[in-house]
Amino acid sequence: MGLQRPVLRAVVPAFVLAGVAVAAWAVWLGWDQGYDVRADGSVSGPYQPWQVAGLAVTLLAAVCCAAARGNSAAAVGGTTAGLTLAAYVDWSGDASGLFMVGVVLVMVGSFVASAVASAVVSAATDTLRRDRPLTPR
Template sequence: MRLHRPVLRATVPALVVAGVAMAAWAAWLGWDQGYDVRGDGAVSGPYQVWQVAGLAGTLLAAVCAAAARGHSAAAVGGTTVGLTLAAYADWSDDASGLFIVGVGLVMVGGFVGSAVVSAVIDTLRRERPLTR
């Protein structure tokens, strides 16, 4: 069976963005599983602010790049799917089952964040078309 170009044009960018999202999760968050206990007994973590900011910056670059090339739907879908799968894989060993709430929040946040960024890029593209 032969894939048609329109299918590839829609699928490949989404898969690339999803791969970037999963790799970014692994690079920025996937290695840090320990909580920090301060001297006063307060617990924080497992992620530090710089790790989440690094993930957000990486995803911002990927979404902007895809949307600027006219692949806004792929940017939104790929980011949402990639982050959701990465969060599920990372947190699914939680015996309480509450991890699914966090995964759902990551899914909603990834969707909303990438949709807003893609909408801004789309608006800018319409106002100032890219020259090639």
């Protein structure tokens, strides 16, 4: 019984963050599958910059909250796993197989971004806790 609690405290936040990442992908990017054709014939899309920025801000908030609570590893692992899974599922219909390049780029980018954000928030949180005077109750 003693081992189950630490394992649950490590695993549950990671699954929650993975779920948040998948849900955020669905909300911000999952519904937009069409490409835009400009007047000059060039094609862009399927995502608009504001959609990607919305996803990034949403996940940044989730990662920062988890890191501030001491769950940096879960924030990094869960976010990376969730985004990688969402990208794979969303893009796997590409018959050329090149979608895997994008999936790997999402995996690496989300790992680096969430690791940096977690490290910054963890360091700031540790500094604030260390500098706060203890007050008797």
